[in-house]
Amino acid sequence: MKLAILIPAYNEEKSIGQVLDSLPQKIAGVDKIDCIVVNDGSADQTAEIAKNKGAKVISHWFNRGLGGALGTGFEYVKNHDYDGKSGYDCLITFDADGQHNPLDIETVIKPILEKKADVCVGSRFLTFEGHMPWYRRIGLTGMNIITFLLFLVWTTDSQSGMRAFSRNAIEKIQIKTNKMEVSSEFFYEINNKNLKYTEAPIKAIYSEYSLSKGQKNINAFNILAKLIFKRFFSK
Numbered sequence: 001m002k003l004a005i006l007i008p009a010y011n012e013e014k015s016i017g018q019v020l021d022s023l024p025q026k027i028a029g030v031d032k033i034d035c036i037v038v039n040d041g042s043a044d045q046t047a048e049i050a051k052n053k054g055a056k057v058i059s060h061w062f063n064r065g066l067g068g069a070l071g072t073g074f075e076y077v078k079n080h081d082y083d084g085k086s087g088y089d090c091l092i093t094f095d096a097d098g099q100h101n102p103l104d105i106e107t108v109i110k111p112i113l114e115k116k117a118d119v120c121v122g123s124r125f126l127t128f129e130g131h132m133p134w135y136r137r138i139g140l141t142g143m144n145i146i147t148f149l150l151f152l153v154w155t156t157d158s159q160s161g162m163r164a165f166s167r168n169a170i171e172k173i174q175i176k177t178n179k180m181e182v183s184s185e186f187f188y189e190i191n192n193k194n195l196k197y198t199e200a201p202i203k204a205i206y207s208e209y210s211l212s213k214g215q216k217n218i219n220a221f222n223i224l225a226k227l228i229f230k231r232f233f234s235k
Helices: 016-022 046-052 066-079 102-113 133-153 167-172 182-192 208-213 217-232
Strands: 004-011 034-039 056-060 088-094 119-123 163-166 197-201
Touching: 004 066, 016 034, 016 046, 016 102, 034 046, 034 066, 034 088, 066 088, 066 133, 066 167, 066 182, 088 102, 088 167, 102 119, 102 163, 102 197, 119 182, 133 182, 133 208, 163 167
Parallel strands: 004 034, 004 088, 034 056, 119 197
Antiparallel strands: 088 163, 119 163
16 A cells, blocks of 8 residues: 655745654555655745655646645656556645644544545544634634535535545546635535545644644635636536
8 A cells, every 4th residue: 555645835944844754654554655745836945855855846837826736746646656656545635834743644544544435634623622713713614614515515624734535536536726725626526526525533733834824714705716616617
């Protein structure tokens, strides 16, 4: 069983090294773990630090956004192993800002390894740990409702950055958005491709730095407009 840990990163030199150092070297049921960093047009030392830590680094010439970075990562994982041969069996996305607890990777990937789901999202709403700011909780709840109304998949944490995918999901999911709306686009794909979905509890680690990097409530209207277009006008 080969696992790819996909980390989209934009100007994350302050955190990317520590994040990579924190990732597990062994997971029960997994034979090989590779880390893939998509350097999304960073103007700092993100790519160099990631390479020095042993990660496979794929770089964009300019900043495309979260969706663009995840789309590039998915295409790579579909077609390559770390040595350029066969594809990976499973994939987990992981934020570069230090918000995720690496110990939660095993929890989120467990339903995939046990073949109980094609997609498992790590939900910050299934645990009371992590001290999510009230304004972030309100914004995320609103996005959960919007995601359900548009894509008919209920989730307690539609904007979570920690998600695990089976090989079946890796092959079927097609990411077409470039920005933050990609988080809800995954649920369009789950519904459209008839993928089995579940959630697992995770603990978020909030710091001044990670909060400065997160999605802002003010972006909700822009994201909503793009999701409506995705739902009713995109094929």
